[in-house]
Amino acid sequence: MITFLIFIAVIGVLVLVHEWGHFVMARKAGMRVEEFGFGFPPKIWGKKKGDTIYSINLIPFGGFVKIYGEDGGHRENPDSFGSKSFFSRFKVIVAGVVMNFMLAVVLLTFGNFSGLRVDISDPALAEKATDKRVQIIRISPDSPADLAGIMLLDEIVSFEDSAGNIAYVSETADVRGFVMKNLGKTITVTVKRGNETLAKELEPRLNPPAGEGAMGIEMSLTGLIHYPWYEAIWRGAYNAYLMTVNTIYGYGILFKTLFTTGKLLADVSGPVGIATLTGQAARVGITFLMQFVAMISVNLAVLNILPFPALDGGRALMLIIEKLKGSPLNKRAEALINTAGFALLIGLMVYVTVKDIAKFL
Secondary structure, eight states: OHHHHHHHHHHHHHHHHHHHHHHHHHHHTTOOEEEEEEEEEEEEEEEEETTEEEEEEEEEEEEEEEETTTTSOOTTSTTSSTTSOHHHHHHHHHHHHHHHHHHHHHHHHHHHHHOEEEEOOSHHHHHHOEEEEEEEEEEOTTSHHHHTTOOTTOEEEEEEOTTOOEEEOSSHHHHHHHHHHTTTSOEEEEEEETTEEEEEEEOOOSSOOTTTOSSSEEEEEEEEEOOOHHHHHHHHHHHHHHHHHHHHHHHHHHHHHHHHHSOOOTTOOOHHHHHHHHHHHHHHOHHHHHHHHHHHHHHHHHHHHSSOTTSHHHHHHHHHHHHHHTSOOOHHHHHHHHHHHHHHHHHHHHHHHHHHHHHTO
């Protein structure tokens, strides 16, 4: 229940920040905003203030800002979206994406000041770091670690072999050394998950699949790195930039795999998977949660700017085509394209959600 509430809070912040960008830019451009909605209909609650209805809707995975005349109509009315200049409309469309990126910058700036948990395999970073931990950053499906109930971001504290000998962990090499001595034998792994300390039994594999390892995990030595406020600001912006570049690269691999094989990558998560990861990040600590929310915010920004119907990038592309064409696009054709794109996105979300649920069954 706590995980669900944290997830809803995170989604709420991301959606409100994104839609707030559209809302503020539209109001600044003199457009009438008819509705500012959190979630998708059916509507649960709504209140009108001025010209705008502020609503909460049943499906919480999104939100919207309804601008008068955004479908291309009412161009003769000075309050409508369609009556404004190309640049005014373009700024309104991309404002949500910009706000998601700026949210990531703010979160990462605060994180760099208060202490971000990062990989410290570099000796120079390791010297500066505090609260060092060996954490699990990847678990292969159906591996010994997966079957034992070990989770992402768990901290490996110690091992115990069948003879009762205990080995404490301070480096990733400690894990590899112990596991290599106990291949094919039952061992107990003690992990820390938030405030919980858990003991998990498993048997490291003698002949694991290629690239998975005996336990089926990838590890990282992590620690907290703090920076003074004036350095945290530019590092926050730089971290957000790097996160954006890596996200674009990741989407490139995803679409390449989808178009060449017809399959999604196994690591792609929907709402259920993201909710689970949100709970795990929250258990590690507030700064880790901030990093995770920043990553999701950047992902939303990159996803939304893609030139795909129903997304901000698709709307921006149609606006550019209209500008080059020198006349408005056919409203019926544009509506059909956006409807088809939205239906495809919903279908993809349902598919990924079913995949996420299947992992827990």
